[in-house]
Amino acid sequence: MTAQEVRLCGLLLQEHFGDVVEKVGTHLLRNGAQHLRAIVQETGTPMDLVKKSLCVLIQHGACAFSSGRKGPGSPVEYQASFERILRILRYPRYIYTAKTLYGDTGELIIEELLQRGHMTMSSTVKTVADRLTLNMEEGHSMEYSEVSNTFSKLVETHFLQRCPPVEVAGKAVSATPDPATTPGAPANNTTPSTPESFADCYKVPHVTLIGRGKRRNSSEDGEDQRNAKRAKEDPETHGDEGIYWQVNFERFHLHFRDQAIISAVANKLDQTSSEIVRTMLRMSEVTTPPIATCTQALSANEIFRSLPPNYNISRPILDQYLTLLVDDPMEFVGKSGDSGGGMYVVNLHRALANLARATLESVVQERFGSRSARIFRLLLRKRHLEQKQVEDFAMIPAKEAKDMLYTLLSENLVQLQEIPKTPDHAPSRTFYLYTVNQLPTARMLLQNCFKTVANLIERRLFETKESKRLLEKSQRIEAILASLQASGAEPEQLTEVEEMITPPEKQQLESLRHHINKLDSAENQVDETIFLLESYIKSTATATR
Amino acid sequence: MAGRGGRGRGRSNMTFSLENLGIGRGEALPPSSLQPSPLFPPMTFQPVPLQTGEEVEYMLALKQELRAATKNLPYYIRQSAARRDVLRYSDKYHRDEARDSIMDWRPDWSRLPNELCIKVRKSQKKVLPQLKGTKTTTSGKEEVLSKLEFLEKKEEIVNSEDEEDEEKKKTNEEEEQEQEEELDEEEVEEETDYIMSYFDNGEDFGVDSDDNMDEATY
Numbered sequence: 001m002t003a004q005e006v007r008l009c010g011l012l013l014q015e016h017f018g019d020v021v022e023k024v025g026t027h028l029l030r031n032g033a034q035h036l037r038a039i040v041q042e043t044g045t046p047m048d049l050v051k052k053s054l055c056v057l058i059q060h061g062a063c064a065f066s067s068g069r070k071g072p073g074s075p076v077e078y079q080a081s082f083e084r085i086l087r088i089l090r091y092p093r094y095i096y097t098a099k100t101l102y103g104d105t106g107e108l109i110i111e112e113l114l115q116r117g118h119m120t121m122s123s124t125v126k127t128v129a130d131r132l133t134l135n136m137e138e139g140h141s142m143e144y145s146e147v148s149n150t151f152s153k154l155v156e157t158h159f160l161q162r163c164p165p166v167e168v169a170g171k172a173v174s175a176t177p178d179p180a181t182t183p184g185a186p187a188n189n190t191t192p193s194t195p196e197s198f199a200d201c202y203k204v205p206h207v208t209l210i211g212r213g214k215r216r217n218s219s220e221d222g223e224d225q226r227n228a229k230r231a232k233e234d235p236e237t238h239g240d241e242g243i244y245w246q247v248n249f250e251r252f253h254l255h256f257r258d259q260a261i262i263s264a265v266a267n268k269l270d271q272t273s274s275e276i277v278r279t280m281l282r283m284s285e286v287t288t289p290p291i292a293t294c295t296q297a298l299s300a301n302e303i304f305r306s307l308p309p310n311y312n313i314s315r316p317i318l319d320q321y322l323t324l325l326v327d328d329p330m331e332f333v334g335k336s337g338d339s340g341g342g343m344y345v346v347n348l349h350r351a352l353a354n355l356a357r358a359t360l361e362s363v364v365q366e367r368f369g370s371r372s373a374r375i376f377r378l379l380l381r382k383r384h385l386e387q388k389q390v391e392d393f394a395m396i397p398a399k400e401a402k403d404m405l406y407t408l409l410s411e412n413l414v415q416l417q418e419i420p421k422t423p424d425h426a427p428s429r430t431f432y433l434y435t436v437n438q439l440p441t442a443r444m445l446l447q448n449c450f451k452t453v454a455n456l457i458e459r460r461l462f463e464t465k466e467s468k469r470l471l472e473k474s475q476r477i478e479a480i481l482a483s484l485q486a487s488g489a490e491p492e493q494l495t496e497v498e499e500m501i502t503p504p505e506k507q508q509l510e511s512l513r514h515h516i517n518k519l520d521s522a523e524n525q526v527d528e529t530i531f532l533l534e535s536y537i538k539s540t541a542t543a544t545r
Numbered sequence: 546m547a548g549r550g551g552r553g554r555g556r557s558n559m560t561f562s563l564e565n566l567g568i569g570r571g572e573a574l575p576p577s578s579l580q581p582s583p584l585f586p587p588m589t590f591q592p593v594p595l596q597t598g599e600e601v602e603y604m605l606a607l608k609q610e611l612r613a614a615t616k617n618l619p620y621y622i623r624q625s626a627a628r629r630d631v632l633r634y635s636d637k638y639h640r641d642e643a644r645d646s647i648m649d650w651r652p653d654w655s656r657l658p659n660e661l662c663i664k665v666r667k668s669q670k671k672v673l674p675q676l677k678g679t680k681t682t683t684s685g686k687e688e689v690l691s692k693l694e695f696l697e698k699k700e701e702i703v704n705s706e707d708e709e710d711e712e713k714k715k716t717n718e719e720e721e722q723e724q725e726e727e728l729d730e731e732e733v734e735e736e737t738d739y740i741m742s743y744f745d746n747g748e749d750f751g752v753d754s755d756d757n758m759d760e761a762t763y
Contacts, residue, residue, distance in 0.1 A: 016615045018622045036660055049622065051661050055652050056620045058661075065658050076658040092607040096600065115611070115618060166656045242653070366593055521595050521605050 001029055001082060004450040009085045011457045016088060017056055020045060024053040028063065028080035035068060035075040054078060060117035061246060087249055089453065089527045094252050098159070105150040108132065110159075110247060118163045118244040121151060121204070152204050158251045161201050163244040250290055257535055261351045264358075265325075265332055272313065273321055277332060279306050280346050291542045293349035299340025330354050349539050356442050356536035359529060363445060364413060371396055372404045376413065376436065384417060384433040405434060413441060439540055446533040453526050460519040467512050474509055477501060619650035 006029050014022040027043050028034060034042075040050050057063035062084045068074025091114050099107035108128045113119060119127075125147045132142040154160045258281045266274035283306055284295035304318055313321075322344055325333040331350045337343035357380065365373035375394050379385060385393065391401040408414040419431040464471065480497055501509075595601075615621060654662050 015612060017620055018624075020622045020624055021620075048663060049624065051663060052622050054661055055657060056622060058657060059620065059652055076660060091611055092604040095607055096604050111611075115614065117620075163656075242655070244653070244656075366590060369590060517605060518595065520608050521601060524601070524604055524608065525596060 002447060002450075004447050004454065005082055005086075006030055008450045008454040008457075009080075009082055011454055011461075012085055012088045013062075015457070017053075020049050021053040021056055024050055025057060025062065025080055025085070028057075028078060029082055029085075033066075033069070033077040033079040035077050037075070039078070060084075086530075089523065090531070092524060093256070093527070094247065094249075097252060097255060098154075102150055102153065105132065105147055106154060109147070109151055109154060113160070113245065113247050118246040120241065120244055121148075124245065125151060155202055155204050155245075158202060159248055160245050161248040162203075163246050253531070253535065254290055256531060257348070257352065260355060260532065261332060261346070261348075264330070264351070264355060268330060269324065269328065272311070273325055275308065275311055276303065276318070276321055276325070277346065279303060279308070280333070280344065282306075284346070288348075291539075293539070293543050294334065294345040294347045297336045297343040297345050300342045300344065301340050303344070304341075349543050352532075352536045352539050353438070355532055357438060359532055360438065360441055360445060364408070368404065368407060371400070372408060375401065375404055376408065379414060379434055379436040380438065384435045386431065386433055390434060409434075412444060439537070442533050442536055446530065446537065449526050449530045449533065453523055453530070456519050456523050456526070460516055463512060463515055463519075467508065470505060470508060470512070473505075474501060 006026055009029055010022050010026040013025045017025075023043050023045060024039060027039060031042075036047075036050065036054075039054075040047050043050070045053075054063060054065075057078075057080065058065065061081070063078050063080045065076050065078050068077050094114065095107055095111050098110040102109075105128065108131055109124060112124055112127055112131075125144050129142040129144055129147050132147070133140075136142065151160070258278075262274050262278050262281070265277045280295065280298055280303060283298055283302065287296045300319060300322060303322075304315055307313070307318075319342070322333065322335075322342065326335050326344070331347055331354065334345050334347050334350075335342060336345050361373055361377055361380070364376040371394070375390060375396070378390065378394050382389075382393070387402070387405070390405060391398050394401060396404070405414065409416065413436070415435050415437065417433045417435050418425070419433060420426075421429040421431070477497060477500055481494060484493060484497065
């Protein structure tokens with residue numbers, strides 16, 4: 001756990017769950033698995049607050065518990081998961097993707113599940129139906145069955161999955177049996193079983209949900225009504241108690257990876273090639289395991305049959321496009337055989353590596369200029385070069401090339417490799433070669449990205465704190481305006497209230513909003529880079545195993 | 546780097562030769578810096594502007610809404626505000642606000658380790674306040690009143706189990722917060738020799754009017 005990662009997680013936890021959870025979470029991240037007493041003592045927070053924070057963290061999947069390492073009698077140990085906390089940055093992207101794929105219903109289902117960690121299907125369906133009904137016109141309301149349908153579709157395409165049952169020594173083991181993956185003694189359960197290792201992971205339970213979404217009459221009595229309704233709804237059981245669903249982040253990541261490859265092809269070649277690659281990826285969605293380096297081989301005949309109907313390109317043109325894709329230096333598509341008109345695969349790992357490489361190159365270009373980027377690209381392709389060779393190949397005068405190389409070296413983007421000619425490593429008889437290693441450089445840039453996002457968040461908090469007084473004043477005035485409008489006031493009263501904010505204050509508010517929007521938008525964009533680099537690093541790690 | 550100053554004099558004490566690294570003899574090296582690098586160095590290349598578009602703006606709005614929404618969810622845990630020296634009238638209302646959001650969330654205790662279960666732990670402590678129930682009338686009354694309000698909100702409950710659970714949880718949450726108050730009252734009691742029940746300090750006045758009783762107040 002690097003310092004940057006811990007800092008970023010701390011900021012994210014603080015924003016979403018408050019200071020107490022932040023303290024407990026960062027303590028767990030820094031110190032590994034701990035039991036309850038240790039946490040209470042070392043953080044200095046009262047016991048019940050620590051318990052509540054742990055419940056919140058476990059609810060959202062950011063913390064896992066297991067029985068202690070010292071044997072069956074030792075206390076339960078808690079471990080926080082840095083990756084899961086980092087996913088909070090990506091929530092808007094998940095929700096937007098669900099919206100594009102499954103419409104507003106899908107969007108709201110994913111939003112509810114992300115906000116609440118995990119929920120049963122029935123409670124999700126009811127909450128989403130209520131929210132949708134609120135936005136519909138008077139007299140219309142949303143059927144539970146429609147929402148259930150969308151839920152089932154999400155489960156079928158594996159975007160949602162069941163939470164794995166909990167097995168700790170001393171607790172009842174749930175009904176879904178899976179003897180193959182659970183170790184013999186539950187007390188020594190050191191390797192956490194993934195949700196996918198359970199057989200019923202994607203099985204939708206038979207739930208009896210008949211009804212429509214309920215609309216609240218007005219916001220003021222809303223709360224009493226809601227409490228009254230909850231009293232009536234709680235006693236109804238729908239047959240899926242104890243089955244909790246969570247968002248399957250890995251599936252979303254596969255989808256983002258496919259999107260990145262398709263848009264890269266579209267940018268580099270043209271729209272038709274990207275459609276062909278999209279078809280190939282869609283066909284191999286179910287057959288390709290997540291960690292595969294390339295998809296299953298598809299014959300050209302199959303691809304031709306599966307192209308979308310509005311793309312009526314002829315067979316020889318498809319063959320030409322496929323040949324072009326195979327010959328492209330980015331190596332997105334490869335040819336693995338000649339049967340069936342040619343067997344083609346999408347090289348997932350190589351595509352990710354190339355995308356990561358393009359990211360690194362663009363970072364160097366934007367920070368150090370296009371000539372430094374030329375040197376960087378040269379070193380990436382030619383691996384090891386001497387000082388003189390760099391100057392010759394890059395066609396840059398010696399003095400400037402030297403300068404740029406040293407700048408890159410000081411930023412650790414370029415490394416120096418010594419090759420001695422004699423065993424005593426005499427400097428006059430040693431080759432000094434400049435080199436770039438893609439994987440370590442990618443890791444370093446990833447850490448930079450974490451630091452960037454943490455800085456952006458801190459700057460946003462700072463800006464908000466500076467103008468706290470002004471923000472509170474504007475919120476109060478908005479509340480007054482809203483209540484006046486609801487009770488039907490005259491326009492003069494409204495303008496009088498609006499004028500309570502002076503023009504320079506309005507300007508200040510406007511510029512504050514503009515800054516905060518920029519910072520937020522920058523966070524989203526850095527998160528895209530984080531996703532690319534993380535996927536590349538993970539794919540390399542599994543590929544070399 | 547002490548040998549660097551010896552350029553042009555031909556005497557270097559370094560382990561590597563400067564020629565191989567590309568610094569020829571007699572060439573000027575950049576001046577050494579005597580202070581840490583500036584906090585905000587001037588940038589030679591301006592950053593590329595952010596992406597814009599419908600997608601980007603929609604995700605921005607989503608992000609900001611999510612952030613605002615999480616503040617109101619029961620998962621946002623606030624530390625109880627610092628106790629002020631004098632008990633104020635508004636404290637009673639602020640306490641009820643916090644209690645409502647805690648009520649909304651009941652985790653599934655079967656999925657959590659036993660030691661995190663607040664309900665189990667607090668039921669042991671339930672014995673203590675009942676012993677002191679005769680002395681601390683005010684806290685007893687508040688408990689009864691909040692129970693009444695609580696039952697008002699949950700009009701007809703079919704499932705008695707749920708009722709018990711919620712009541713327990715509510716009283717547990719209450720007791721967590723009231724434990725502090727009880728401690729204070731304990732101290733007050735010990736200092737004086739007077740029987741607390743004979744002393745009416747007017748706290749009940751506001752409390753009574755909260756109840757929607759139709760009796761006329763005199």
